[in-house]
Amino acid sequence: MPEQLSFLQTNVNHSAGAQDLLLQSMVEWQVDLAVACEPYYVPPLPHWLGDSDETVAVLTRSGTGPPFSLIERGSGYVVVGRGEYIVVGTYFSPNRSLAEFETYLGLVRAAVARQSPKPIVVLGDLNAKSRAWGNPATNPRGRAVLVWALLSDLSLLNRGQVQTCVRHQGGFVVDVSFATPMAARRVVNWRVEEEFRTQGAPVTETMPPELLLRLVGELFPHPGGHVPPQMAPRSVIEDAVAPPLITEREMEMALSRLRAKNTAPELQRFLSQTLHLVEFPPIRVLHLVLSSAEP
CATH class of the missing domain: 3.60.10.10 (Endonuclease/exonuclease/phosphatase)
Structure with missing residues (x-):
């Protein structure tokens, strides 16, 4: 052949x-x-x-x-x-x-x-x-x-x-x-x-840690009475702690809900710069x- x-x-x-x-x-x-x-x-x-x-x-x-x-x-x-x-x-x-x-x-x-x-x-x-x-x-x-x-x-x-x-x-x-x-x-x-x-890992596994933390903070800005634990240094986050496993579908749904609201201009700019990484x-x-x- x-x-x-x-x-x-x-x-x-x-x-x-x-x-x-x-x-x-x-x-x-x-x-x-x-x-x-x-x-x-x-x-x-x-x-x-x-x-x-x-x-x-x-x-x-x-x-x-x-x-x-x-x-x-x-x-x-x-x-x-x-x-x-x-x-x-x-x-x-x-x-x-x-x-x-x-x-x-x-x-x-x-x-x-x-x-x-x-x-x-x-x-x-x-x-x-x-x-x-x-x-x-x-x-x-x-x-x-x-x-x-x-x-x-x-x-x-x-x-x-x-x-x-x-x-x-x-x-x-x-x-x-x-x-x-x-x-x-x-x-x-x-x-x-x-x-x-392809059947890849959740998108947040490959996002830079600092971008992931900022994105989660923008999506969930009001933690209520919950006080999150002290964040580990960047080297520890990268080398030892896996980022939260948000699936691609969950990310898309969260962004869709957020875009439907009257979000602040600064957040809108942040989202537009981030979409190519999460969608x-x-x-x-x-x-x-x-x-x-x-x-």
Whole structure:
């Protein structure tokens, strides 16, 4: 059976928790390579390579597989080589103009052309909608991407209509996968992982102790007649005393109740800065598997 190469791609939305989840899933699922759009941060490690603005990064599992090398990078795209494959990670903000988007697509097209005829995959979040990849309608950006893919000789790998971006007001498909014909012929599986979660510890086990203590104090500011015991020094808290095991669900319920009240502005600011550490909504990833040889 030919060797297989697996990829993940997702938008982690600058969330530390989502980025940790992506890394954990790469290990659990034995994924070779991932494209992370809007990463929480791009660490200065040899198995992480980001674009010039750190809006998208390509990463591999540390210490595995063939050499991983940077070929070129620009604003919103990074081109890397791994073995015989070229991987292009892409991200473009929804807040920029159509003219800027078309210029950006031209830059990515030129970067892809410079790597021909190698097998190339282009993975990322272009914030463009089209019926071709599962949206109910095609917007101007979607039409621009269709023309770009045709001119770049790229095949669309997306299948079905499963939403890749889910929000309270609705969902849509903006994460897309493309490949040159040589790479597209090697695709043996492409799917959307709809419930991207792992069975991890309660969120408060991994929160910094000082943040946990402040959060609990803000959530329960009036202890009544109860006088809490003297807190241990920070080193003791970190090394010997486990933090209280508040589950993720309990944290979400408490924050929801608190946000529904007329809370003070300072507390509202504190909560908005803390949410990325305590709220972990399910995110979706695209899972791509390629054979190392053409069928």
